[in-house]
Amino acid sequence: MTFSKRTKTNKANAVTVYTRVTEHPDVFHVESGLLFCNYCDLTVEWRHKSTVDSHCLEKKHLAQKKIYEDNQSKKNQKTLETTLLAADSKREVIEELIKAFASANIPIEKINHLLPFYKKYLKEGGAIPQAPTLRQLYLPSVFKNHAETLLSIFNSKPVCIIMDELSDDCACSVVNTLFTYRQDTKLVSVDFLKRVNNTTIGQTLLPILHSYNISLNIPRLFLTDSAAYMKKCFREVLKPVMPQLIHVPCPAHILNLIGREYEEESQNEMIKTIHTTLQNLRDVGVITIYIYFISIYANEFVQYLDFFQQQNKPVFPFVEGRLQQLTAFIESNTTAPYFGPEIENIIRQHLFNPDDFYPIFRQAFQVAYNKFSAHIPNHPARSLFYACQVFNPQYIHLGDIQRKDIRHYSAIMELDNPSDSLLCEWSIYCGLTGLEFNENLDETNLDNYWKNLSVRLPILSNIALDYIWLPISSCAVERSFSLYNSLLDSNRQSLSEESLKQLNILYFN
Structure with missing residues (x-):
């Protein structure tokens, strides 16, 4: 009996206020030797376990615990949201910075020289990363958004295609492809080829058209320089699958x-x-x-x-x-x-x-x-050049009666087999008097002339707006190559082909 009593006494002596904290994690804390409930903000007698357990089961305690946990959850959620918003804001600022550099034609590498200035004078300017990080982590997102914009412009449209090839300073063959539709001329693809010939040019173009949901029966023109392989590409690769396509060797190049x-x-x-x-x-x-x-x-x-x-x-x-x-x-x-x-x-x-x-x-x-x-006399697009004069009202109304015969303009496929509705609009167009158009009409106001006729002549004006905006020059592709070369510097080896593609397209557009 004596041994048993001694054991019980030792066990009792082993229990301390910290024992209760351990038994109920996160419920109690010790302050000045007293046991405080974290939820109820009051002391609890700790020497008897039953007293502590009883407190933890009280309705008031459970209610206070729920209030505390709800508040803590809201606080954590708010902190998380604040963190995410800050991260999103940082990404947005950096992506806008990349766009600004592209718009100003400033190479991204130049940002490394500006980082000390940003860090010194801008709040959290030190968060702006160096050029390699911009290219690797942020450029793809900027380019993805830009690609979606390009798709919205050219999706399923009867585009004109401009293509050319350049051998860059690193002996790499680069093929740039531009689409143009009405007022928009954009660089849509940059491709690196091991060999450049009529076959590889065609193999490069066709997937690009597919990626923009452009059926092979709607592109209008193929503008290039007068290189033999471009002519052969048109003749042997493109024309068989796009019979409506017209090759336009650039007159400026000629x-x-x-x-x-x-x-x-x-x-x-x-x-x-x-x-x-x-x-x-x-x-x-x-x-x-x-x-x-x-x-x-x-x-x-x-x-x-x-x-x-x-x-x-x-x-x-x-x-x-x-x-x-x-x-x-x-x-x-x-x-x-x-x-x-x-x-x-x-x-x-x-x-x-x-x-x-x-x-x-x-x-x-x-x-x-x-x-x-x-x-020039046998230029592949000469018949289209002649036919498109019809969209200049001066040509129709200041010339002889033969110019009003729609059959003379069959090079324009929409006028080759006109519907009754189109013939009716054609008759109205040919009957317009000189008072209804400006005799000083030129490229500065021709677009407005046809837009003003969109209600009266909806079919013909839509056709006219497509054709008056057809490109005559492939010079835009030369500008895209100029920008491409500006991206190639002494740090060329650090630029992947994918980064070069993305930067060239962003900077040109």
């Missing part, structure tokens, strides 16, 4: 070829005479005469070149007229007996005979005409 032909012409004796004379520094007068001739007549070519390099303007109905003017200008000067009083006066001021120079001038135009004739 005009540049004419200038290059003149520079490279070395077999012609007349051209040799020019080069020999220019190399003879003794004859300053001859040099002056040739420079004066070039300054006058090159200006004409520059004006035509500027016209054909225009982008995002409704100039397509005016192309045929400009080509006819350019043809007449070049052709007439191949046989011109006289080149104007200004040049004649310059020649005579330097004590030369004009008749000694005129054959050389005519030969210069003959070289240009030979190259021009090889490309």
Whole structure:
């Protein structure tokens, strides 16, 4: 009996206030040797376990516990929401920063130089990461949103396609593809090819069309330079599956070829005479005469070149007229007996005979005409150039009666087999008087002219708006390559092909 009593006494002595805290985790805490209930904010006698257990089962205690837990849950939720909002806000700021750099054409690498400034003068500026982190963690999200915007613009639309290839400074073949629809011209794909030929160009384009839900029977034009592989791609790969597609070798590129032909012409004796004379520094007068001739007549070519390099303007109905003017200008000067009083006066001021120079001038135009004739009269889109004049009301109303015959414009597929409703609208269009259109109509107001007719001539105006905005130049793709090259710097190896694609598209668009 003595041993039993001693055991019971030792067990009782082993119980402390902290024993009750251990028995009821998170319910009690000890303060100045007293047991406090966390929920009820009062002391509880701790020496008898039954007293503590009884308190924990009281209704008042359970009610206070529930109130506490509910409040704690709301607090935790609010903290989580605040954290998530802060994270979302940070991501939004960084993504907007990437967009701003792209819009300003500032390489992302430049941000590394701005980080000390951000950290010093901007609240939480130190949270902005360096360029590699921007590319890896944030650029894909920015590009994904941009790709969705591009899809909304070109989804299932009768786009025109612009393609070209560049061998970059790293000996990599890059193919850029642009879509244009009415006022929008956007870079939609950047592809790196091991080999560039007619087959690989076609294999690159077709999946891009599919990704934009563009059926093969609706693209209108295929704009490229005059490279042989592009012509072969159109002829052997694209035309069989897209019979409505028209190839448009860029007229601006053709005009540049004419200038290059003149520079490279070395077999012609007349051209040799020019080069020999220019190399003879003794004859300053001859040099002056040739420079004066070039300054006058090159200006004409520059004006035509500027016209054909225009982008995002409704100039397509005016192309045929400009080509006819350019043809007449070049052709007439191949046989011109006289080149104007200004040049004649310059020649005579330097004590030369004009008749000694005129054959050389005519030969210069003959070289240009030979190259021009090889490309323009049989240009694949020439019939479409002619037909689209119909969307310039001046052409219809200021010309002869034959111009009002819709059958003359069958190169426009919508006018080839017109519905009765379209024929009715055509009749109204041809019957409009001069008072109903501005005789000074040009590319600056042609779009508004057709939009104003959208209620009166809904079918014809919709067709017209599609065709007047057709692109005439592939120069936009050259600009995309210029931006691409600006992305290639000494840090080129750190840029993956995927980053290059995304950055090139973002920066161009």
